[in-house]
Amino acid sequence: MIVRASLRGLLHHRGRTLLALAGIGVSSALLVDMTMLASGLTHSFAALTRAQGYPVRVTPAGTLPFDSEAGISEAAAVSQQLREVPGVRSVAPVLGAQLYLVRSDSASEPLFTSGIDPAAQMLYLLVEGEEPGDDEIVVSGPLAEALGISVGDTVSLAVELDVALGRPRGSASYRISGVGDFLFNYAGERSVALPLARLQEITGRSDEVSLFAVAPAADADEEALVERISAAAPELSAYSTRDLTAALDQRLAYFRQLSTILGSISFGVATLLVATIVTIGVRERFGEIATLRAIGVAGHRVQIGIVVEGLALSAGGALLGLPIGLWMARRLDQILLTFPGIPARVSFFVFDGISVALAITLMVGIGALVGVIPGAQALRAPLGSALREEAD
Amino acid sequence: MSRAGRLPDALERGRAASNLADPVEVVIRASGVQKVYGRSSSEEGGVAALRGVDVVVASCEWTAIVGPSGCGKSTLLNVLAGIDAPTAGTVELLGNDLGRLDERARARLRLLRVGFVFQRFHLLPVLTAAENIELPMAEAGVARRDRRQRSRELLDFVGLGGRTDHRPPQLSGGEQQRVAIARAVANQPDVVFADEPTGELDSRTSAQILELFSSLNAHGTTLLTVTHDPEIARRARRVIEMSDGRIVSDGRPAR
Incomplete structure (x- = not known):
């Protein structure tokens, strides 16, 4: 019932929730893209090198192919x-x-x-x-x-x-x-x-x-x-293909740096968004939380409700962000592959299920955990004072 | 009783069982209770809200605590209910020394054996009337089917049988307070603490709330009510008058 109340609280503030979901969705989309970009070209190039069953290259000493x-x-x-x-x-x-x-x-x-x-x-x-x-x-x-x-x-x-x-x-x-x-x-x-x-x-x-x-x-x-x-x-x-992709990685280190920086920023923005929304929500429900504590609801149960709120926002935003991210990746790939000298068969953005799932899970997890701090603050507040504050 | 219905059988059965299992003659015993607010816990450095209060409340009593604003009534109620900790002194609630219980145990005691009614109702606005009543039962581990049935019985008891699925914003102040009373007694508590329960209500609605309290008390619920309302003080069996953090009189109300 505590969880139900938390989820209904999100629905109750539809406008705010939708804006938060949109913000988290866009950040998630960027995070998905940066995760795909971080190793996309390497994976794609490795697949291309192996495509015809010839993964090893032998070249004049000290040179890379062509x-x-x-x-x-x-x-x-x-x-x-x-x-x-x-x-x-x-x-x-x-x-x-x-x-x-x-x-x-x-x-x-x-x-x-x-x-x-x-x-x-x-x-x-x-x-x-x-x-x-x-x-x-x-x-x-x-x-x-x-x-x-x-x-x-x-x-x-x-x-x-x-x-x-x-x-x-x-x-x-x-x-x-x-x-x-x-x-x-x-x-x-x-x-x-x-x-x-x-x-x-x-x-x-x-x-x-x-x-x-x-x-x-x-x-x-x-x-x-x-x-x-x-x-x-x-x-x-x-x-070997591994040597070739390592050489490619070295040459395209700036892609990895770019994706790391932008991915970190999107991760941070999403986390801040969830933290802000949950903190505002907790602050608004300070009196409700005090009431729940007063009538005997255990602190950890109240905390679960707050965590679920953060979880719902970050998971909802991530779900929204995934298709947006995939669409953006396709569009960006089309643009980048028009650059001369880049094999049309490679892809800058490769969907690596494990990496994307890891990034999204991390974001959703952090989104859920950011609710713990405002929740703990609300639970630590002296109960009598919190009730009086709500009554005033 | 004008609009209040009969007390639900489940509540009465629960009380009977509770009394058999754990008879409590003295519900509250407070001794030398002091409460000082502020950075310093000493009376010199902070604001003393309670200055050595001794009080004993027996089972089935309806006690009204009255006095001017700022005299320490609500503070005393909170301290006796285990919501606030006293700066000095001891409080025994239902045989439990609150000073020896951790927050988890105090919360459990409040959930299972104590009910609360607040001046501003403090219902969860996103839950329906029935769900607000079910909430403490759900936390106490009452099965869904049982709590649904009991919440409906309690809504009938407080005269809101037709408002099961209404949310607090869709209810009047009086209706919200009746839902809050139903929530307070949902787990069949031994004692109900009420802080200015009619403070936000008009006189007609206040009278209906008083009827509910009378009914609860008549069925054996101990009531401790902080109030400015002379009618509550008149209906209570005992009136404690406070001034400046001290009890200045304690006795039967003037009829």
């Missing part, structure tokens, strides 16, 4: 060496280069081009068509859409551009064997992939790759595999 122009020479031998490392299921070589799209004898646009092994690649998922053979390429969806081309059509690509004349050099025609969803492309990026040997040949980077992606056997431990690869090829750098 972090420099450096390449790995004697790629075929290194590839074979990697295949022989125990626990390696597959090795996918990748050579990154820039080709130019040729249209009407003029090079119109640079395209990021990947040389891949069609039998072992982790860059794209085929949307239609098949893997490329000799003189064939796979194009990204945005490129196919922009040029109005599809499987079976032909495009001309040049290796170099004569800057003075604005004309391409060393152009050749390629048949489109497939259209792919390129996993690491940013939104709308136009790119192509063709067999590694062909790209090595036309770019003059014979037997060179930018990196190897390594797929472990089903029972192989990723970290142990990286150690074995490092031992087998000490002249190269090997990274």
Whole structure:
């Protein structure tokens, strides 16, 4: 009945309760977003790295994937060496280069081009068509859409551009064997992939790759595999997905700091809101509380009523904040992913149920506990004086 | 009795059982009670509200405490009921030395064996009349079904049988005070303390409240009432007159 009275008290002051719920809801939404942002990109990037079953990267010593122009020479031998490392299921070589799209004898646009092994690649998922053979390429969806081309059509690509004349050099025609969803492309990026040997040949980077992606056997431990690869090829750098996400985390430390600061602020605002509303409510009901004590209601029972009030406000606000937070996260993600160079497949805001539940539970718990202090003050007040004050 | 109904059977049965189990001839025994308000607990440094009060209240008495404003009537009531602690002296309530009980035990004693009626009713505005009466029963652990039945009986007793689901703001002052009286006797207390129970009411409503008190007292409830109302003082069996923190007279009321 004490709890019923507390909850009805909230309904009784509808306007104030609704305003408090709205305030707590917005703070909760921000807290949810900051929790999602704190580790969202890392989780999302890790998932993307593992997407095709190739979680390990091997790069030129001291560099991160595609972090420099450096390449790995004697790629075929290194590839074979990697295949022989125990626990390696597959090795996918990748050579990154820039080709130019040729249209009407003029090079119109640079395209990021990947040389891949069609039998072992982790860059794209085929949307239609098949893997490329000799003189064939796979194009990204945005490129196919922009040029109005599809499987079976032909495009001309040049290796170099004569800057003075604005004309391409060393152009050749390629048949489109497939259209792919390129996993690491940013939104709308136009790119192509063709067999590694062909790209090595036309770019003059014979037997060179930018990196190897390594797929472990089903029972192989990723970290142990990286150690074995490092031992087998000490002249190269090997990274597990955990290493890569750690490197990403280091680079994006400001995101974590931002989310920590904003999350703390929203947490504080929500706590203050609940504390203020509950304190006002307790102050207004000072006489009621004194009456309850006078008629013999135990102090802890009165305190339960006050705590329930804080709990109801913070839980109600959190419930309101969750969908708002998820909606805001989606909108913010859309905005942030329009920044160039960020893979469209990653997400800045990833819903991690445990983290979000922990943050919300903490906020609701603190919201409930903030009622303890004004409650204890009301219960500590001399009963006779409190009753007299109420009567006056 | 004009509007008050018959005292509920449950209440009478409860009292009979209570008397059999724990007969109390002296309900209140206070000795050398002093109460000083202020930063200093000494009479020199603070405001002395009670200056050595001795009083004994027997079972089934209706005692009215009268006197001018500020003479210490309400303070005495609060001290005797265990709401305020005396600065000096001892108070025994229903055989319990209040000075030896902790707050939890005092609260339990008030819940189960003492009823309170306040000048401004002090009902919970968000609860209905019936729920306000059920509240002390719920806290005492009375089963929901029993307390529902008893609250309805008590509302009938105070003449508000049709106002079960009304909330205090929907009731007049007199009606609220009747609900407060029903709440006070919900747990079948041995003694009811009332502080200016008619102070906020007109004379007609006051008369109805007095009828209720008479009925309760006639059925064996000990009443201790602080009042300015000469009619209450006339109806009580004993009148204690206070002045300046002391009892100046104690006897039967002038009829």
